[in-house]
Amino acid sequence: MYGLVFTVFSDTMKQPKTVSIVLMNHSPCILCGTMHTSFYYEDGYRTYLHCPVCRLVFVPPHQRLSPEEEKERYDLHENDPHDEDYRRFLSRLFIPLNERLKPNSLGLDFGSGPGPALHLMFKEKGHRMRIYDPFYADNPAVFEQVYDFITSTEVMEHLYNPREEVYRLWNCLKAGGYLGLMTKMVKSREAFKSWHYIRDETHVAFYSRHTFRWLADQWQAPVTFLEDDVIIFQKK
Numbered sequence: 001m002y003g004l005v006f007t008v009f010s011d012t013m014k015q016p017k018t019v020s021i022v023l024m025n026h027s028p029c030i031l032c033g034t035m036h037t038s039f040y041y042e043d044g045y046r047t048y049l050h051c052p053v054c055r056l057v058f059v060p061p062h063q064r065l066s067p068e069e070e071k072e073r074y075d076l077h078e079n080d081p082h083d084e085d086y087r088r089f090l091s092r093l094f095i096p097l098n099e100r101l102k103p104n105s106l107g108l109d110f111g112s113g114p115g116p117a118l119h120l121m122f123k124e125k126g127h128r129m130r131i132y133d134p135f136y137a138d139n140p141a142v143f144e145q146v147y148d149f150i151t152s153t154e155v156m157e158h159l160y161n162p163r164e165e166v167y168r169l170w171n172c173l174k175a176g177g178y179l180g181l182m183t184k185m186v187k188s189r190e191a192f193k194s195w196h197y198i199r200d201e202t203h204v205a206f207y208s209r210h211t212f213r214w215l216a217d218q219w220q221a222p223v224t225f226l227e228d229d230v231i232i233f234q235k236k
Helices: 067-074 084-098 117-124 140-142 163-171 188-194 211-217
Strands: 001-007 017-024 037-043 046-049 106-111 126-131 147-153 173-182 223-225 231-232
Touching: 037 188, 084 117, 084 147, 084 173, 084 223, 084 231, 106 117, 106 163, 117 147, 126 140, 140 147, 163 173, 211 223, 211 231
Parallel strands: 106 126, 106 147, 147 173
Antiparallel strands: 001 017, 037 046, 173 231, 223 231
């Protein structure tokens, strides 16, 4: 968003008049790249834009937190890998994905956070695991391997550059491999307005089923939706 300020002169005016006009300068979609994004919602703190192609809803770049501010928020999370409630939450992806895997599969947990519970859960089932997190396990060497499966739970909504990240993950999957995601999904504009998910300042990208179907079409890959926030792609 940007503004123009100019002065209007007229023969009928006793004094020149200053006029301000605010113009919307919409950011391109951070997933598909289209320039034709539009206003979706504004809550007094942030603006949300909508992409008509992939239907991603996202916060424009100038309203994001800095990396330092992000890290401060994440340090407050208490995700104990041994906590039974947390494991129960993750099991909604863990169980169906584990059922699809061959023994001793190699997996990557992307965005593992300070308490990599899913990494531990898969290891307990005999799988070999790697982790990556830009704040807590920043080891880019993990992207030099290919994997039988990749998981990313409650991460997609935090990504500033989802196109770059999801394509990097996809390129690290073997043929026949699985990409398992967990993120809450947009249902409607009305529901979005009172959605608790947008109250978290670290959440900047919001997906719908249409968004993930759009990705599946790009990859020519089947996608399965389990519950309201579990998505599994399989690479052909």
